[in-house]
Amino acid sequence: METSAPRAPILVAAAVLVEHGRVLLTQRKRGTHLAGAWEFPGGKVEPGEDPRDALARELREEIGVEVSVGDPVEVTFHRYPEKTVLLLFFAATRREGSPEPTAIDVADVKWAGPEDLVDELFPPADVSILEKVRRILAG
Template identity: 40%
Template sequence: MPQLLTVVAAALIGPDGHILLQQRPPGKSMNGLWEFPGGKVDPGETPEVALARELEEELGITVAPHALFPAAFASEALGDRHLLLLLFTTTAWTGVPRALEASEVRWVHVDDMHQLPMPPADLPLVLSLSALLRAPQRVGQRG
């Protein structure tokens, strides 16, 4: 049975509705591809706490775990491991996102994400996010 690898990612939604993506740096697997910022969930962490930590490490921003809203997930086999990628949305953070670990960050309209090379696991998330953003209820609201 493959080992489950839980990874969290964020769709940071700016005031104009654009979403922040980051480009994987040289030397890392899938370098040059555009992705939602995030990373692995460490033992003992909730997904929201892990994502808040990752966003501070990768982008230099502060996000309260309670300001992260579940949006979608992807599941993909990765050889001897199985990836479970959890996507959250947020419109609330402190600081200006900058590429601390990535090659570059870019604000992109959700419809334009289809033109960017992205990791295979991110592609279904783009479709889900597109549908979510078009839904009558605003993203980031509970209930």
């Protein structure tokens, strides 16, 4: 019986960017894995790329903001039927002079309060951090 070797997890960096008691979320585009789900902005880390640099690049490309990336907030691993992901969630702050986030390469963006962080609206890989973000927003 032949088995295929397990594929290495996809490394993803995501931002927990909080301003005025709200956290920035992006919505996955149509035609993508988990289309329509809300998530913390970010994306894949390229081979050899520093995850913090990858996160700053992804936020610039997807929503047009310039950020400073801080400490890790959470690390999660999730196995989907078709792939596995290792997610690194970092605290991030918008740099002075950065524009407001806009949907460049995502379906939508929004500033969300704790009441918006409903497990069912997020990819399964993001659910484990929601309670922690609710606590951050609550102060």
